[in-house]
Amino acid sequence: MSQNAAPDFHIPEPDTRPSSSDLWFFSYLPWSLYNGLSTPLIPLLAIALYNADSPLIIAIIVAASTLTEVPFTIFWGNVSDRIRHRKYFVVLSFTATGFVLFAMPFAPNLVDYLLLNILEGVCSAASTPIGTMLLLETRRKHWWARDVGVFGLVSGIGSAMGLAIGGIFLYGFATQGSYSLGLVGAMQFLLLLSGALAFLSAVLAYAWIEEPEQHLDRNIIDLGGQLHRGAVERIRGFRKRVLHVVDLARGEAIPLTAVEILLFISLLLVSFGSQTFYGTFIFFLTAGSGANLGQDMVFFVFFASAAASTALFYHSGIAAERYSPKRLFIGTTWIRAALIPLFLLSGYYLVGRPGLMAVMMMALNANMGVVWAFTSTASTLFLLRLLKGAGNKGKALGIYNAVVGFGGLIGTIFGGWLYNVTDSATAYLVAMAIVIVGGLIILPIPLHQVPYSHKHMPVRGTSPVPRPSKPPLHRWES
Numbered sequence: 001m002s003q004n005a006a007p008d009f010h011i012p013e014p015d016t017r018p019s020s021s022d023l024w025f026f027s028y029l030p031w032s033l034y035n036g037l038s039t040p041l042i043p044l045l046a047i048a049l050y051n052a053d054s055p056l057i058i059a060i061i062v063a064a065s066t067l068t069e070v071p072f073t074i075f076w077g078n079v080s081d082r083i084r085h086r087k088y089f090v091v092l093s094f095t096a097t098g099f100v101l102f103a104m105p106f107a108p109n110l111v112d113y114l115l116l117n118i119l120e121g122v123c124s125a126a127s128t129p130i131g132t133m134l135l136l137e138t139r140r141k142h143w144w145a146r147d148v149g150v151f152g153l154v155s156g157i158g159s160a161m162g163l164a165i166g167g168i169f170l171y172g173f174a175t176q177g178s179y180s181l182g183l184v185g186a187m188q189f190l191l192l193l194s195g196a197l198a199f200l201s202a203v204l205a206y207a208w209i210e211e212p213e214q215h216l217d218r219n220i221i222d223l224g225g226q227l228h229r230g231a232v233e234r235i236r237g238f239r240k241r242v243l244h245v246v247d248l249a250r251g252e253a254i255p256l257t258a259v260e261i262l263l264f265i266s267l268l269l270v271s272f273g274s275q276t277f278y279g280t281f282i283f284f285l286t287a288g289s290g291a292n293l294g295q296d297m298v299f300f301v302f303f304a305s306a307a308a309s310t311a312l313f314y315h316s317g318i319a320a321e322r323y324s325p326k327r328l329f330i331g332t333t334w335i336r337a338a339l340i341p342l343f344l345l346s347g348y349y350l351v352g353r354p355g356l357m358a359v360m361m362m363a364l365n366a367n368m369g370v371v372w373a374f375t376s377t378a379s380t381l382f383l384l385r386l387l388k389g390a391g392n393k394g395k396a397l398g399i400y401n402a403v404v405g406f407g408g409l410i411g412t413i414f415g416g417w418l419y420n421v422t423d424s425a426t427a428y429l430v431a432m433a434i435v436i437v438g439g440l441i442i443l444p445i446p447l448h449q450v451p452y453s454h455k456h457m458p459v460r461g462t463s464p465v466p467r468p469s470k471p472p473l474h475r476w477e478s
């Protein structure tokens with residue numbers, strides 16, 4: 001964009017500001033720490049405190065907050081749009097989540113614990129779409145791709161740090177022989193720490209976030225292909241995107257072609273099969289019939305995936321843009337399917353060798369994190385290349401999120417039921433088969449039905465497109 005070009009949307013100058021610089025990004029860092037810390041902690045505490053020794057019960061606990069997060073993410077975003085406030089929704093979301101987390105360790109029974117878990121999903125759902133809209137409304141459009149990526153990186157790093165803190169705390173607690181609290185008490189303390197982190201995010205958000213001068217209509221946001229790198233995942237139930245601004249209830253219905261429908265079916269099956277495995281993964285890691293690891297090692301296994309996924313997410317975007325997103329999607333999907341039986345084989349052959357078992361589970365789950373990063377990015381770009389009109393991109397990405405979310409939700413419950421009535425081997429082999437089929441059914445889709453090119457990546461045989469000149473910096477941007 002040249003210096004004289006018209007702005008992407010009108011914001012009066014010099015009042016536009018990046019909301020007290022970019023400090024408000026880091027109000028989400030304690031929040032991300034809580035996300036990482038509570039990811040395995042909530043089902044682990046259910047097992048330890050309420051003797052929830054059924055894979056179906058664990059799957060229900062994993063799916064419970066997801067069930068509420070999906071609709072309430074859109075609901076809270078719509079309410080914020082109508083009231084025209086962003087800051088106080090974020091602050092209240094953090095604060096309410098903190099209160100719920102403080103109450104969870106003292107739930108008198110499993111049913112109350114499950115209800116509080118659902119309430120936690122309702123309260124936390126506001127933070128994601130409103131935070132993303134806040135970012136878009138305080139930054140110029142040509143900064144969106146970079147800033148959403150930074151926003152997602154903060155989330156990914158925070159989640160990995162939270163998992164590391166939980167693992168180190170429980171490991172130190174177990175090896176030092178300090179059993180004054182007991183294992184259950186130690187996990188209850190970590191859940192209280194998660195609540196304190198949510199409160200800290202509320203304080204920082206109140207101090208650092210300023211209301212934007214102008215609000216955007218999420219219907220006119222052109223997400224395009226440039227923001228896919230901001231889609232950093234969280235390991236609770238199915239993966240949830242940092243970038244989630246599309247409301248499916250608004251706008252005109254987009255006509256889907258046969259190949260687009262086929263891709264959505266593929267995404268549904270891949271998400272369903274993946275969560276058939278992952279929905280009961282914590283139970284498998286701790287069960288005597290599975291890996292039989294300690295609670296501290298579960299945190300390290302999840303940390304391996306979170307760290308690998310966060311570290312390579314940017315590179316997955318480069319690979320998907322430079323090479324074929326279809327081949328990358330199919331290849332990484334089948335690699336994921338091949339990894340599932342390796343967990344089973346490791347759990348069978350490494351019985352009685354907890355150290356080697358933990359290392360193998362960490363290595364396998366790290367590979368799962370890498371594969372998921374490439375699969376998620378490649379599937380997003382593959383969808384964007386199939387679309388016939390640029391105006392359909394935002395709506396299609398909304399359908400993408402809904403399909404992946406719904407597939408993950410029902411896959412979690414199905415996996416828990418199948419594991420419960422059969423065994424881990426049957427459940428995980430079925431999961432592998434579903435993921436393989438999900439990759440197979442998109443083979444007939446043409447590779448380049450609609451050409452797509454990044455603005456900084458020239459088409460083969462042409463001269464590179466010159467980079468746009470940078471606009472002058474204002475006083476508040478320096």
